[in-house]
Amino acid sequence: MNNKFTKFNISDEILKSIEGLGYKTPSKVQEKVIPEILMNKDIIVKSQTGSGKTAAFGIPLCEKVDWNENIPQILILTPTRELAVQVSEDITNIGRFKRIKAVSVFGKEPISEQERKLRQKTHVVVGTPGRIIDHLDRGTLSVDKIRYFVIDEADEMLNMGFIGQVEGIIRRLPKKKVTMLFSATIPEEIKVLCDKYMNKPIDISIKNQEITNENIEHSLYYIDYEEKIEKLNDILIIEKPETAVIFAKTKDNVDTVFQWLKSKGYSVNKIHGGMLQNERLSIMDRFRAGDFRILVSTDLASRGIDVKGITHVINYDLPVEKEAYVHRIGRTGRAGEKGKAISFCVKGKDKLLNEIEEFIGFEIPVYNLPDKKVIEKEREEGIKTLKSKPKVKEQRSKDINSNITKIYLNGGKKKKIRPGDIVGAICKIEGIKSEDIGIIDVQDSVSYVDILNGKGKRVIEELKNITIKGKIIKAEKAKK
The missing domain is CATH 3.40.50.300 (P-loop containing nucleotide triphosphate hydrolases)
Incomplete structure (x- = not known):
């Protein structure tokens, strides 16, 4: 594999994902940040938007995820809903072949749907401070196993008046964790926050001029x-x-x-x-x-x-x-x-x-x-x-998703179906292994499962002849 990310000694699943996403050569911020996170160091990163910082923390954090752990291990704070959605998508794409489940939570969206997602196996939670606090207060977000904590665009948090909320969240997290702060600028208030809650952080600065x-x-x-x-x-x-x-x-x-x-x-x-x-x-x-x-x-x-x-x-x-x-x-x-x-x-x-x-x-x-x-x-x-549409089309995650099929199943929790039941049924199909099964989302009446490695069509065909929990379940390619 002619990919310079191999020098970071990350797993084949993550390398396969980032190769599909078009990452070939680390950016300056990735070059400096990835090794420090892999060594579990607290870091303060001064780097502007567009420097590749999401992948700089996303790649090593996906590497660090323990897939077998059912409750969140990583918490990422963002100042806005749009950024929470984007970061969550990036983490999902980077962790695709490791089957990493990332959930984004933010305001002005029904909290019940977020609660449903959080009740399932979740490795990474990305959210705005206000909605994270809502879930903590309601007891719907467990932070007992949080080992990695990211504050993204900290200066924007400050500008929007969220620093008090951020500090309140930090006080509710385990003391033993790795903390990462990313910001285009480091105002005095951010320095005070770092001094108070970080453990001998390493300062990494990517100059704007660079x-x-x-x-x-x-x-x-x-x-x-x-x-x-x-x-x-x-x-x-x-x-x-x-x-x-x-x-x-x-x-x-x-x-x-x-x-x-x-x-x-x-x-x-x-x-x-x-x-x-x-x-x-x-x-x-x-x-x-x-x-x-x-x-x-x-x-x-x-x-x-x-x-x-x-x-x-x-x-x-x-x-x-x-x-x-x-x-x-x-x-x-x-x-x-x-x-x-x-x-x-x-x-x-x-x-x-x-x-x-x-x-x-x-x-x-x-x-x-x-x-x-x-x-x-x-x-x-x-x-x-x-007056015309642009020739350039968004290529983001096109390659990585080309061999992934999202399958719809017309059964969920009301039929007592659990993720393990779906894995068991699919693995009965000849030539299908657990490594071919991606993220599973079991809802009340329906379920969705990602089938990897170009095997989706076969799984859909074979599921017509297989029952799940003794029930005949309709399987088809998901529309969403």
Whole structure:
């Protein structure tokens, strides 16, 4: 296997997963973080979004999971629902062939469904602080066996006022555990938290310049406020982005930009905190699938925008918090890919810009806006591009899932069916071993089971002739 992750001495199941996910060479943060977690060291990691940090903790944590343990061993805190869902999906994909079960829990979703999932074998729980506390208070989340604890995007936790909740959760966890904190910045309040609860942590810092200077081309345009949206249109026509995220500072600005671009017939959508959670998650799934080219977003809603191949980030409004600039541009130039970060600054409003440049350690190159002749020359092709769907499709986990079939069974807990019963029945099929069976989800009236290694069609056929718990169970390829 020509994969540089082999040097970390991780198992074949994890290597097989990350190979399918396209991981070939560790990023800088992965290079430094993975060995420390494998050695059970507490770590504080300063690294921007897009540096590969989820895999940096996800790979070694999946390696450390004891599959036979039924209650959670790993707890990961994220500041937003979208990020919780994304991290949970990443952990599931990395741990696919080890059959690692990750559950995400967050607010504004029925807690009963989360409770059902947590009652089953669960290795990893990913959630927002408020909902984790809800489950702890209700006794529906056991943390007695938590051995690894991750605080992801800690500076965002601080900005959103969650640090008190995070500290309350830490006090309820076992004292003997490995703690990992990841943050684009390390404010004083975060340092105090680390000093109080971490055991001789190792500091790992991936400088912003190590990423932004290499992979991201920065540009700045000074504009008059009244011309802002027209100049955005000019830039889009010239740049013809394959996929772009446009950041605005308020949901009203997001709505305004979205409606204006939509009126032009462009391939565009939006997310902001005023939208229903299910709608936001659905839009993100469509963005990953390449259903539209441009996403307009606020900073808050952007947490969890983990989409491969974003070519442009456009700061229609400069962020109020200088740290947010690093988070924003981290959406492009990921994992060695090239990207562009384009920012608008209203003339005479340099204060935020100066703070950002001081924070990132360099001045953003200033460019003149394209002249009318250039725009007219590019207009027809630019508009045609902007109205079309992107060519780049989200390839995330495509390879790893190509040989996996999710099977639907029309029986569950009401028929006294347990995961072990399903494993037993499937293993009666000639040529099928327990290693071919992935994650099993037994619900009240139905069950779902992942069949690995391209054997799903055979299992569906053979289950027609096999009973489970003495009952004939209908099996078919799951629609979801």
